[in-house]
Amino acid sequence: MTQTPVANWSYPTAIRFGAGRIAEIGEACAQAGIARPLLVTDRGLAALPVTANTLDVMEAAGLGRAVFAEVDPNPTEINMDAGIAAYKAGGHDGVIAFGGGSGLDLGKMIAFMAGQSRPVWDFEDIGDWWTRADADAIAPIVAVPTTAGTGSEVGRASVITNSQTHVKKIIFHPKVLPSVVICDPELTVGMPPAITAGTGMDAFIHCLEAYCSPHYHPMSQGIALEGMRLANDYLPRAYADGGDLEARAHMMSAAALGAVAFQKGLGAMHALSHPVGAIYNTHHGTTNAVVMPAVLRLNRPAIEGRIARAAAYLGIDGGFDGFFDHVMAMRESLGVPDRLGVMGVGTDRIDELVAMALEDPSAGGNPVPMTADNTHALYRATI
Secondary structure, three states, X not given: OOOOOOEEEOOOOEEEEOOOHHHHHHHHHHHHOOOOEEEEOOHHHHOOHHHHHHHHHHHHOOOOOOEEOOOOOOOEHHHHHHHHHHHHHOOOOEEEEEEOHHHXXXXXXXXXXXXXXXXXXXXXXXXXXXXXXXHHHOOOEEEEEOOOOOOHHHOOEEEEEOOOOOOEEEEEOHHHOOOEEEEOHXXXXXXXXXXXXXXXXXXXXHHHHHHHOOOOOHHHHHHHHHHHHHHHHHHHHHHHOOOXXXXXXXXXXXXXXXXXXXHHOOOHHXXXXXXXXXXXXXXXXXHHHHHHHHHHHHHHXXXXXXXXXXXXXHOOOOHXXXXXXXXXXXXXXXXXXXXXXXXXXXXXXXXXXXXXXXXOHHHHHOOOOOOHHHHHHHHHHHO
């Protein structure tokens, strides 16, 4: 019988990893210094038993059961402002960020912005803009992922879509890193196969793009490699059998590894995906998976040797070609669409998408420099 891993980690923050550990939410809040938390999640998750059960555990621990769920799939500053109003009205002293990327990202931003006097866009991840924030006014955060994809539970930033410009912005501050994380793979068992696939591919692609990024960061390089291996080995299992707790656990680790790894940088997959998600509201991880083959082809001259080494570590024969064929087959087996058009993306706004992609912070980490011409070609190849 396989054993689902249980562990306590202190890197990159305090992590309680293991099945059933949502029962420790009271201890986690006490460790973070939170007595009156606001649980922040998305609308869909708020209606599911996994959230009701967590609220029951919170209530039993004397934490109340306050919840804010007005969170869009690609959260905006409108969602954030509503959440801050709920946070202040309830007299809360911290946030439990609960869910997939949208719930985690918005929960972190509510805790970050509730005590700030400047607009959120003043803290975009540009230079030292984060130093503009009042660090002492940032509320503590406990993060509880319910998907295995973004890794936002171990990240120091959130992605927020500007509702006016439809541009995704990365908001960064070191103290946005949650104080305590509960990684309980049992919370991911109810994920539908399509979400398992999309979030799992997001984790894999975080690791893949970080691994291929030309920036120097050996620690992230090693983390990216192991994250790719875990996702490669266990995502097909989690997709085939949603109740496979061992596979769910290793995918939860892969997601966290991806978020730590991409401190090294991301690339064109994310630069293409962010504008598409902002304009067409597509699922982020699935969008990444759709554009992955075209970006791998573009980057081949710069990454062929590096990918061959990764393929060997993953047990894939045939160097770059073997790796490419393998991820194509994996993508197909997970039901990922071949083209963005299937997801409702049209060709009528390609010039706008290209301009946004070239401005995206991820563009700078691509191994082959992104230009208007090659970015236009990438969108043509994927839509």
